[in-house]
Amino acid sequence: MATIREIAKASGFSIATVSRVLSGSENVTEETRKKILKVIKELDYRRSQSIKGSSFRGIGVLVPDLKADYYGMVAEGIEEVLLRNHFEMFLSTYRHSLEKERDALEEFFARKVDGVIVCTTYQDEDCLEKFIEAGIPVVAVDRENSELKMDIVTIDNYDSSLKIAKYLYDMGHRKVLHVEGLMEVYSARERKQAFMDFAQKKEDFEVTFIPASFDVKDGYIAIKKYLDKYGKNFTAGFFANDWMALGGIKALKEAGFNYPEDVSIVGFDDSPLAKYLYPSLTTIRQPVYEMGLNAAKLLIEKLEGKNESKVKRRVILPTNLIIRDSVRKI
Amino acid sequence: MATIREIAKASGFSIATVSRVLSGSENVTEETRKKILKVIKELDYRRSQSIKGSSFRGIGVLVPDLKADYYGMVAEGIEEVLLRNHFEMFLSTYRHSLEKERDALEEFFARKVDGVIVCTTYQDEDCLEKFIEAGIPVVAVDRENSELKMDIVTIDNYDSSLKIAKYLYDMGHRKVLHVEGLMEVYSARERKQAFMDFAQKKEDFEVTFIPASFDVKDGYIAIKKYLDKYGKNFTAGFFANDWMALGGIKALKEAGFNYPEDVSIVGFDDSPLAKYLYPSLTTIRQPVYEMGLNAAKLLIEKLEGKNESKVKRRVILPTNLIIRDSVRKI
Numbered sequence: 001m002a003t004i005r006e007i008a009k010a011s012g013f014s015i016a017t018v019s020r021v022l023s024g025s026e027n028v029t030e031e032t033r034k035k036i037l038k039v040i041k042e043l044d045y046r047r048s049q050s051i052k053g054s055s056f057r058g059i060g061v062l063v064p065d066l067k068a069d070y071y072g073m074v075a076e077g078i079e080e081v082l083l084r085n086h087f088e089m090f091l092s093t094y095r096h097s098l099e100k101e102r103d104a105l106e107e108f109f110a111r112k113v114d115g116v117i118v119c120t121t122y123q124d125e126d127c128l129e130k131f132i133e134a135g136i137p138v139v140a141v142d143r144e145n146s147e148l149k150m151d152i153v154t155i156d157n158y159d160s161s162l163k164i165a166k167y168l169y170d171m172g173h174r175k176v177l178h179v180e181g182l183m184e185v186y187s188a189r190e191r192k193q194a195f196m197d198f199a200q201k202k203e204d205f206e207v208t209f210i211p212a213s214f215d216v217k218d219g220y221i222a223i224k225k226y227l228d229k230y231g232k233n234f235t236a237g238f239f240a241n242d243w244m245a246l247g248g249i250k251a252l253k254e255a256g257f258n259y260p261e262d263v264s265i266v267g268f269d270d271s272p273l274a275k276y277l278y279p280s281l282t283t284i285r286q287p288v289y290e291m292g293l294n295a296a297k298l299l300i301e302k303l304e305g306k307n308e309s310k311v312k313r314r315v316i317l318p319t320n321l322i323i324r325d326s327v328r329k330i
Numbered sequence: 331m332a333t334i335r336e337i338a339k340a341s342g343f344s345i346a347t348v349s350r351v352l353s354g355s356e357n358v359t360e361e362t363r364k365k366i367l368k369v370i371k372e373l374d375y376r377r378s379q380s381i382k383g384s385s386f387r388g389i390g391v392l393v394p395d396l397k398a399d400y401y402g403m404v405a406e407g408i409e410e411v412l413l414r415n416h417f418e419m420f421l422s423t424y425r426h427s428l429e430k431e432r433d434a435l436e437e438f439f440a441r442k443v444d445g446v447i448v449c450t451t452y453q454d455e456d457c458l459e460k461f462i463e464a465g466i467p468v469v470a471v472d473r474e475n476s477e478l479k480m481d482i483v484t485i486d487n488y489d490s491s492l493k494i495a496k497y498l499y500d501m502g503h504r505k506v507l508h509v510e511g512l513m514e515v516y517s518a519r520e521r522k523q524a525f526m527d528f529a530q531k532k533e534d535f536e537v538t539f540i541p542a543s544f545d546v547k548d549g550y551i552a553i554k555k556y557l558d559k560y561g562k563n564f565t566a567g568f569f570a571n572d573w574m575a576l577g578g579i580k581a582l583k584e585a586g587f588n589y590p591e592d593v594s595i596v597g598f599d600d601s602p603l604a605k606y607l608y609p610s611l612t613t614i615r616q617p618v619y620e621m622g623l624n625a626a627k628l629l630i631e632k633l634e635g636k637n638e639s640k641v642k643r644r645v646i647l648p649t650n651l652i653i654r655d656s657v658r659k660i
Contacts, residue, residue: 006635009635058418058420065402065406066396066399066401066402066403066405066406067399067402067403067406067602068399068402068602069396069397069398069399071396071402072395072396072397072398072401072402073396073397075396075421075423076395076397076423076425079421079422079423083422083437088388088420088441089420089421089422090388090418090420091405091409091419091421092409092413092419093405093406093409095406107413111418216602216606220606243602243606246603246606246607247606249608250606250607250608250610253608254608272397272398272546272573273576273603276546276547276550276576276577276580277576277580278579278580278583278584280580
């Protein structure tokens with residue numbers, strides 16, 4: 001829609017006059033009204049032509065944030081595929097706010113996007129259902145199984161976390177802290193569950209769980225508070241991501257403990273940070289960029305009708321335990 | 331534009347038949363042709379209505395990457411303002427490739443975006459000129475003065491870097507390494523120039539410049555190679571960003587040097603990393619999120635005609651030297 005200012009400029013009338021026409025005021029001559037309405041029609045027509053002419057197709061992409069590297073990499077993967085297929089990426093961040101998450105989805109819906117990719121979102125099943133019912137395909141990244149008819153791209157969080165538990169056990173660790181990710185998030189719950197199950201199977205393996213979110217600050221605070229209260233009564237710490245591990249390492253160092261000498265450390269993600277810490281960080285490598293690529297590919301297949309089957313797909317990408325220098329055999 | 335498949339589905343004819351109509355083949359009855367053309371018209375009308383109905387307005391945003399935190403934060407700032415003003419953000423990354431940069435801008439142009447925000451781009455003046463000539467406003471982030479009529483949001487890179495040089499000098503450092511950012515990038519050139527000028531003024535201040543790009547890996551390689559060749563004949567290192575400082579610190583530690591005991595370290599940006607390294611990193615804080623906010627505000631002012639003046643605006647946001655624990659007085 002043209003703005004009042006644009007209409008005034010194009011028609012040669014004042015903003016006040018245009019405003020009167022738009023509000024339906026009677027204080028305008030019939031001739032003026034006609035002229036202004038004609039200009040509006042032309043401006044709108046030109047705009048719609050230009051949009052149609054560019055055969056505009058857009059995909060709404062919703063991520064929690066772009067502050068750290070994780071979702072930026074997912075978005076780069078998505079963009080790569082969308083660009084190649086001449087789709088535009090509408091990117092929205094919801095900053096871990098349920099309200100903003102729902103607003104962003106409503107906005108996508110109102111703008112009639114051709115498809116939606118949602119990453120690590122929370123309580124949005126009803127919003128997503130609206131898209132699916134309207135025939136707009138949805139692909140989710142990093143999400144548990146759902147009743148909704150949408151494809152999902154994820155990693156095996158449970159199995160990845162189990163690899164870490166086993167590795168720490170094999171390296172002789174029996175008393176471990178797990179600084180959790182946000183429990184609203186599926187991947188955080190899975191990572192925790194694997195450690196709980198492993199500890200239940202192995203009688204001599206004890207895990208203390210510390211609630212936290214995924215932020216670097218939370219890793220720092222979790223360890224600082226724990227040390228203040230209980231002292232260093234553990235030999236290893238597993239953090240729900242690499243950034244939290246960085247925060248935890250800082251709290252340990254401030255209290256005079258080094259890694260891996262005094263405490264062994266394991267992260268998750270293999271963010272660029274992990275390799276360049278010294279000592280470098282043992283972690284799980286997630287194929288983050290590929291998760292984005294695959295999500296966009298599934299969506300485009302659906303849009304182009306290449307996926308005729310009505311079966312939901314769950315694509316699980318492989319992870320690797322990257323053993324570096326932050327775990328000591330004891 | 332509807333796809334052939336959509337047209338086939340809506341009209342009840344086969345893809346082959348639709349295809350024949352679209353290609354102008356004579357192998358179709360007049361009745362079929364009419365029916366299919368009617369469906370195409372309806373589908374296009376519905377699409378144009380839906381786009382017009384949502385008063386769709388989009389801004390193209392071009393950033394080098396989303397891998398690290400810097401441009402993600404800029405993008406979050408831009409999004410905040412666009413969302414509030416009911417603009418959609420089309421985000422493209424150009425991955426530091428001149429070809430992709432130009433492609434992305436061409437794509438924005440073809441899609442008739444309402445405005446463009448470009449961050450830290452290279453040789454694109456002719457592409458940007460096209461937008462400006464077409465009356466599509468452009469705002470640049472982190473860019474030197476230009477002949478083009480576009481607003482620019484930036485920080486004073488020269489002055490910020492000079493603050494670091496003076497601080498290192500005051501702390502007793504006389505032999506300093508500067509690991510440079512990519513010289514194609516305006517901010518990297520400014521940061522280098524300040525150190526060159528300072529060294530020219532102070533006879534007892536010597537700087538060695540090491541060419542590099544902005545990547546963490548480059549910081550590591552720059553220091554590793556330097557140490558291999560010349561040994562540790564410097565007391566401080568200034569890195570063009572915090573991530574490069576992380577890489578440099580790793581190379582120093584591998585060679586048995588600690589900071590700030592053996593070498594003092596200064597970064598740039600105040601990324602989340604800086605605060606959580608141990609010892610924490612002295613750096614320049616850039617108001618990254620605010621740069622995004624301000625760029626989007628300038629653009630929207632222009633789009634809404636609030637900025638009547640034809641004068642280009644250059645908005646320079648303040649920086650701060652954040653003194654932490656990585657520089658030692660000698």
